[in-house]
Amino acid sequence: MTKSVRISVKPEIWDWALTESERDERELLKRFPTAAKWFKQEQDPTFRQLENMANFLRVPFGYLLLDTPPKNDAVAAEFRSISNKVPQMSKNLLDTILEMDRRRSWMGDYRRELGWSKLGIIEKFEQENIKDVVADARLAKALLGLEEDWYTKVRDLDHAFRFLRDKLEKAGVLVMRSGIVGTNTHRPLDINDFRAFLLYDDVAPLIFVNNNDSKAGKVFSLIHEYLHVLFEQEDIFLDPYLKTGSLETRINVLTAEVLMPREKIVTLWRAGTDVFAQIESLSSIFKVSQLAMSIKLNSLG
Secondary structure, three states: OOOOOEOOOOHHHHHHHHHHHOOOHHHHHHHOOOHHHHHOOOOOOEHHHHHHHHHHHOOOHHHHHOOOOOOOHHHHHHHHOOOOOOOOOOHHHHHHHHHHHHHHHHHHHHHHHOOOOOOHHHHHHHHHOOOOHHHHHHHHHHHOOOOOOHHHHOOOHHHHHHHHHHHHHHOOOEEEEEOEEOOEEEEEOOOOOOOEEEEOOOOOOEEEEEOOOOHHHHHHHHHHHHHHHHOOOOEOOOOOOOOOOHHHHHHHHHHHHHHOOHHHHHHHOOOOOOHHHHHHHHHHHHOOOHHHHHHHHHHHO
């Protein structure tokens, strides 16, 4: 009988893989009773055992054969540019970012081979924005071919999202959405981790929307990330306590103006009418949440 090939894994690799996976140790030891011996270097796993362990831990098999733990440079490099701080993120979020980054990179290379240059919407916004909220919000809509009253042409929030997504895709922006990691239904994406992010590229910017967010939240996120495209700023900075600054504030205000134009709201507002009823009505008209509408109304005074 052929003896099974056993493979040695370094202790620091085991430590990295277990931390990276976020798997429960009791569940792991129940699935792999001899794993404790592997971790203590008392015994090496067979090739098949190591392959099964890699699948269970959700890490690439080849990483378990390395001499030193891998680094998530693709993500860490982005965060090092902001206060030199890398916030914690879940394994599910990290895997989603890395997968979307591969797609963005592939499409960017493909489009460049076809002769694409910086997307027209980005160039025009750079040339024509005048740092005025109302004017720049109108410009952002015009670049997508959105009419000022576009919201009257969609039935509901689902229709609004699809309508805006189609406009973005026609302009060259990649839009992805999912509520799970890849095709794994056992790995849901938590909206407490993130609602959406943008991976920037001159010719293939990619917006990813967490499908577990509310319908109104997804519409808001889509426009918010679109504006990050126009400002040529990647948006995977996820720590809410550090996500500040004049540009981020400007993008938030512009997002609200794109979706809820001041002029239109003032026209529809009826003084003396029940405030809560009007908020409900206006949020339905403009395809936003009641909270977003309340904040917008408060900003108008």
